Amino acid sequence: QVQLVESGGGLVQPGGSLRLSCTASGSIFIMGWYRQAPGKQRELVTTIDKTGYTNYADSVKGRFTISRDNAKNTVYLQMNSLKPEDTAVYYCNGGGTLVRAGRYWGQGTQVTVSS
Numbered sequence: 001q002v003q004l005v006e007s008g009g010g011l012v013q014p015g016g017s018l019r020l021s022c023t024a025s026g027s028i029f030i031m032g033w034y035r036q037a038p039g040k041q042r043e044l045v046t047t048i049d050k051t052g053y054t055n056y057a058d059s060v061k062g063r064f065t066i067s068r069d070n071a072k073n074t075v076y077l078q079m080n081s082l083k084p085e086d087t088a089v090y091y092c093n094g095g096g097t098l099v100r101a102g103r104y105w106g107q108g109t110q111v112t113v114s115s
Helices: none
Strands: 004-007 010-012 018-024 030-036 043-049 054-056 064-069 074-079 088-094 109-113
Touching: 004 088, 018 030, 018 088, 018 109, 030 064, 030 074, 043 064, 043 074, 054 064
Parallel strands: 010 109
Antiparallel strands: 004 018, 018 074, 030 043, 030 088, 043 054, 064 074, 088 109
């Protein structure tokens, strides 16, 4: 069973930046980030495969960047130009496809964008 451990959430003002990290206990070909805002369904934010191929939700294109360090089994999410509507619990995910979540989930980390 692969475990995912996230870090890096917090409170930031609109227009600010945050960086999330997720480390897996084993190698996973596709990893990504999903988020769930209060009262809403969990949604895909971005995914990346081991070759570096990425997929982004339209709402974050140009603002968020996913990257990974395969040697460390770690994926990163750099979030810039944050908006209040980005407020959500962000979950690391692994084992799925570029457009569908896999069975491995992190515990979630809160990101709050507010002045």
